[in-house]
Amino acid sequence: MPTALGYPGLQCVLEFLDPMRRYVPFLSKSFLDLFYRIHIVSRAHSLRTIDKIIPLSIEELGINGNCLNLKYYEIDNCTDNKLRFKNGRWKDFRRIRPSNLKPEEAMKKLLVSYLKAGSKIYVKCLVFFTAIPEFVPPNLILQINELRCCFRYIEQFLPIIDQNCFPLKKLRIAISEPYYLNHPVLTSAQQLIVLHGFDGVPKIINQNTNKRVTFETYCFRTEDPVVLIRNWMKNGKEIGTTFKFHDYEDNRVMHFLMQKLKEFKTESDHHSRVTPILRVPIEPFAEIHVSKDNENYIVVEVVPITLKRETNATEEPCSSKKAKQ
Template identity: 25%
Template sequence: MSFTLAYPAMGPILEFMEANKRIHLTFRCPSLDAIDKSTPLRLDFLEFRTNCIQINKMSYQLNHCEQKYEENQSQKEDKSSREALAPGEIQIGGNKFSNFRKFVEFRIGNEFGDERVRRLPENLEIHMALKKLFGFLLGSRQAIKVSKEMVFDLEQEYILRLPENLKICVKTLNTKKTDFEEILPILDPSCLPLETLKLENAQPHNLQNSVFQTARNVEIIRDDVEWEEDESQVEKWHSEFQKLPNKNIFMDFRFYGQERIVDLIKFWMENGKEIGTCWNFRRRYWEKLNREVKRIKNEIGGTYGRGHSLILPLNDDSELMVVGAKLPENQLRVLQLLVQPKVDRSTCTHKIINQIYSYWLFYSFLTILALMCGSIVFCRIMGPNAIPLVVGLFTISFTFLWLSKLEGFF
């Protein structure tokens, strides 16, 4: 005896079905529409681009296109509506009409590069087609949840034609060059504070926004510096940035260099900072991280710790560690500022480490001198047989020093 699945039981199945398959199924089966709209739509990835929306690995795009116009016999015989002039009408440029007609093209593409193309009716404008498309995909839904990332990659002054009362729950919001505050009305309040906020062109007023300040992770990626010439704007930006309460920030800022880092450290030393704060400032491969750490030490002071780190006291309970590092998730080189519980560094071991890192050049010279003297004595005792061993030892020593210099350790 066979059993059919009742429509109410379809809710949990639709909820955890891949989003594009679910959309296709409910389009083919209109009787499921009510259940579909009342069941949360779960997405892995959602991106809005100019005239395009991408759901997971499927993109839905509308394009303006044009095609050469070919008249059939009846159109050639009856041109009254297209070419004939009524009283008072004026034709400019002679008796010449365009051979091309514009239309809107709808493309659905998948991750493998396969596309389905459909030409929309001639009287349907692209902005109306977008409104219908977004309404069909996202409109009138009880909830939309994006588990990984929602991206907005839009041109300036572009009108994003979203359905009314749309609310989306996200963990990671990436607004790129779009002002993230313009996107806030469509965020479901239940998803705040955000897990990760990624943005470009963060303006001073953005840094004061509570959504920005409460995000657990913030990534600021900004290549252009249009307002860098305005010194008052720059100073205002850095003043607001220093006061941010966020515990995890990644900065890919070209002009946030050593001088700004020193100002930031001094601000933290004067005002304190919460333990667990970790701010990372990206550095390019040619920049010597430990040289930068050494220059910071020359300006502010502090002591060296393990791993070529600089330790600066903040208060009785915490200290700041400044160190060159690589991020494990993407291997980017960063100058890292980490606030950690205070460690007793009055022991002999820590004093020796600080001495070695402070006077590494002197100790390297003594080591090489000792190797040379020892090699002379060794050669006198062993004779010619000692030469390969001595050459190998010196090669290893100089290679280590050279590689250390390349990595910026010294």
């Protein structure tokens, strides 16, 4: 017979247990059917005694309008006085909302029920594209790695994000106005991904300190990568800066770029699966490499020339030695 888990084992299991399976939202007996859920903590006294001091880890948390999304699970406040629960297999069921609760109050009870116990709440990715809903409790604090949002609502959500999370490791944004491009949350992000934007977004972001930026297909113009490279040629750019542009299926942007920069040398990299690299010198010790990766992104990066020269210097004696043999 297997031995019972000790405290370290229980702590590890609870910390990474799906929050939808970890807590029991007791709004009323008709509110949730116990047969649809596995209520571990509610059925184990030994777990309840340590539950509140163990951090809660969530892969993805979405808070939008009348919807609460925990990656593979979704809870909606429907217009027919019902709450809809949907799992990752698109199976769902509905329960009548208690008559004494308003929609916002019902969602708040659910949110508190799922997230209240952990002394710390770790969220790998927080998602929001609407104003902060009324059901979000003011004392909720999340520790996040990645933020995916409509940036116009960033100020509303900052109070629920632990300040130690900044600068963010990854920020995915939809942005509609130039005003927000100077926001410190955006300019300090280690990796910035622009999902939706407006004409001129790459030019403005180029003035920021972001070193790793990705632009999705419909948030930049065909000529923007060329304008960016010409700017780096004229004004220089820090080594390690990498901008990516998602190309169309017909490689239209890449073809346009190669035509406009055809005066520069193109070399094939036999050690890589990417397209031939276009090399554009910008400084005595740096150059721009332009290539296309396996995910249809045009990669524009600033690399040191010294690395290339050192590699060549190392390889030449070997090749000459082989020739003599």
